[in-house]
Amino acid sequence: MKNSVVELLAQDLSHHGQVYCPHPKADMKIWNNHPRVYLNVSRKGEATCPYCGTVYRLKAGEHLAPAH
Template sequence: MSNNHAPVELLAQDLTDMGGVFCPNPKADMKVWNSHPKVYLDVGQTGYVKCPYCGTEYRLKEGEAAGPAH
């Protein structure tokens, strides 16, 4: 499976407390029935991650930073 769409831009509030995101993700406009198993991807470390199943790219929107919510 390969995804040729533009990267999914995320806000810090879209991430889990650990700085991650799940794929498939509603922001990526994926149909649940046409997706792969749910996987956790760590965006907080580098601000960018690519899903190993479908190739969807997730990145923090410019100016956003992952970190603990206060």
């Protein structure tokens, strides 16, 4: 299974710097969903879902607010 990469804007993250998977931007089919998991993108600028391997990456040039 090839891992897909989803580019995120800073506004796509929660105020804690997290995103959830499956996310609407990942364009996953309903029959192929797994339990929702929250991933911290703020630490390294990206995070990988442990269920499906989708990589959520902050788009180049995007900056997080200091609260992240």
